[in-house]
Amino acid sequence: MMNKLKIVVVILTLAILPVGCLVVPKYEKPADQNAASFHNGSANVDTLASVVNVKWFDLFNDEVLKRLIYKGLENNYDMKIAMARIERSRAELGYTKTDLLPAIGYSGTVNSNEKTFMPSNVAATLSWELDFWGKIRHENRAVQDELLASEEGRKVILSNLVSDIAVAYFQLRDFDNQLIVTQKTLETRQKAFDIINQRFLAGYVSEVDKVQVEQQVAIAEAVIPSIKRQITDRENTISILLGEAPGAIERGKTNYELQVANTIPVSIPSILLKNRPDVKQAEMYYMASNERIGVAQAMRFPSFNIAALAGFANNDVSALFNGSSYLQNASASVVGPLFNFGKNKRRVDIYRQIAEESRLSYQKTCIVAVAEVEQALQNVRTYKEEWTARNKQVMAARKNLELSDARYYNGYVSYLEVLEVQRSLFDAELSLSELTQNQLSSMIQLYRALGGGWN
Numbered sequence: 001m002m003n004k005l006k007i008v009v010v011i012l013t014l015a016i017l018p019v020g021c022l023v024v025p026k027y028e029k030p031a032d033q034n035a036a037s038f039h040n041g042s043a044n045v046d047t048l049a050s051v052v053n054v055k056w057f058d059l060f061n062d063e064v065l066k067r068l069i070y071k072g073l074e075n076n077y078d079m080k081i082a083m084a085r086i087e088r089s090r091a092e093l094g095y096t097k098t099d100l101l102p103a104i105g106y107s108g109t110v111n112s113n114e115k116t117f118m119p120s121n122v123a124a125t126l127s128w129e130l131d132f133w134g135k136i137r138h139e140n141r142a143v144q145d146e147l148l149a150s151e152e153g154r155k156v157i158l159s160n161l162v163s164d165i166a167v168a169y170f171q172l173r174d175f176d177n178q179l180i181v182t183q184k185t186l187e188t189r190q191k192a193f194d195i196i197n198q199r200f201l202a203g204y205v206s207e208v209d210k211v212q213v214e215q216q217v218a219i220a221e222a223v224i225p226s227i228k229r230q231i232t233d234r235e236n237t238i239s240i241l242l243g244e245a246p247g248a249i250e251r252g253k254t255n256y257e258l259q260v261a262n263t264i265p266v267s268i269p270s271i272l273l274k275n276r277p278d279v280k281q282a283e284m285y286y287m288a289s290n291e292r293i294g295v296a297q298a299m300r301f302p303s304f305n306i307a308a309l310a311g312f313a314n315n316d317v318s319a320l321f322n323g324s325s326y327l328q329n330a331s332a333s334v335v336g337p338l339f340n341f342g343k344n345k346r347r348v349d350i351y352r353q354i355a356e357e358s359r360l361s362y363q364k365t366c367i368v369a370v371a372e373v374e375q376a377l378q379n380v381r382t383y384k385e386e387w388t389a390r391n392k393q394v395m396a397a398r399k400n401l402e403l404s405d406a407r408y409y410n411g412y413v414s415y416l417e418v419l420e421v422q423r424s425l426f427d428a429e430l431s432l433s434e435l436t437q438n439q440l441s442s443m444i445q446l447y448r449a450l451g452g453g454w455n
Contacts, residue, residue: 027290029283030359059443064252065169068242072165075243079161082154089147096143099136102128110317120320123311123327130305135298142291149284155277163448165241167441172234173255174437179227181429186220189422193217196415209415216419220426255436275451282365286358293355296348302336369449376446383439390432397425 073079108122131137193213200210236246307330314325337344404421407413 027287030286030363059447060166060258060440062252062258064250065166068169068238068250069162069165071244072161072242073158076161076241077243078157079154080243082150082157086147086150086154089143089150093140093143093147096136096140099129100131100140102126107311111315112317119313119315120317121311121313122320123309123313126306126308128306129303132304133298133301135295135303138291138294138298142288142295145284145288145291149281149288152277152281152284156281159277159448161241163444165238166444168234168238168241169249170255170258170437170440170444172231172238172249173251173253174433175227175231175234176251177254177256177433177436178430179224179231181426181433182220182223182227185422185426185429186217186224189213189217189220192418205415212415212419216422255433255440258440276365276369276449277451279362279365279369279451282358282362286355286362289351289355289358293348293351296344296351299347300337300344302334305333305335307331307333369451372449373446376442376449379442380439380446383435383442387432387435387439390428390435394425394428394432397421397428401425 103126105125105127106123107125109118110120111118129136193210196205196209196213199205200207235249238249239246308328309330310328312320312322312325313327314320314322319325401418401421404413404418408415408418
């Protein structure tokens, strides 16, 4: 009896200590698919702190935009789903950790027939699988990596949410401005129509002038309903992002009044890859899939188990708790595969390929991250250049319209010239409004691509 007890003590000691070996392949970080520096930007290794710490909505001096973003962070359903996913991952990690500990339970059976094969019994049981090959530890590490991936996934959603709210807000203010431009254009054309119509009735101008200006009035009238539809669409989009029922959205400053409060930092790709949450998430998934290769490998080897039982058993229920009914037992067992036609080996191959897919996905994410920064840098630069040129066009078109009106009313040119200048000005003002929105949005997209704003 003492020898059996010693064997059980030795087994318990081995189970508590980190015995055995981990059979997972050693993790090696995949090579980053990035260049030494951005093609469209200058390298600046001192911008990491500003990239990480500055909040996007502090880049613009609009309190209304800030309130909308805070409301979205609090109420957005995608954010709530992400938080629920993190909590689920934490619960899964706690669940798998318990596999390292013994399972302690109880059982009891009461039989009225004393001749039954199974006597009445009450017992406490213990069962424990030794993690000799690291199967449970590999699974724990995999789940822990998935928990970290889910936390990075929350940051990805936060990234998209903040940028989507800001961009949708800029688009909304753009449509507001386009509506103002169109209404002013309609008002100007309506006044011109009233004047020309009076001159036509007095016989000073032909009907052609009247019809031409009447056509331009109708064109401006037709644009207004289209812009109003787009305003409603943007308001609905923002409401959904805020986790609210569709309704009117509070307005702050116009896009022309918004100014960038901080210099947009430009960083090298190696720093980018340290801050992009989608890159971190992809690597965490690769690490998790690599750990599960170890789980599959461990399943090819025998598992070691110990069990213990202590309780009472007796055919006579009334004598169940007598001293003579007491029993105890401890046992150790080994179970392993012998021959299953390569099934366990194929399982390892499956998880190796899953890990390979995750590795390739990680490298693709790195390439996409660098490409997004390259494009964002180019957008910021070229939108600024384009806006400057378009603003000059608007200034020139306004002056041209003023001169054309004077030439027409003094009888030097036909109204066709005035109409052409009006169309040019109208198109230029709408384009300038859209470019202002694109310029603001490109700054947000660049900051998101650089991986900032998490603190």
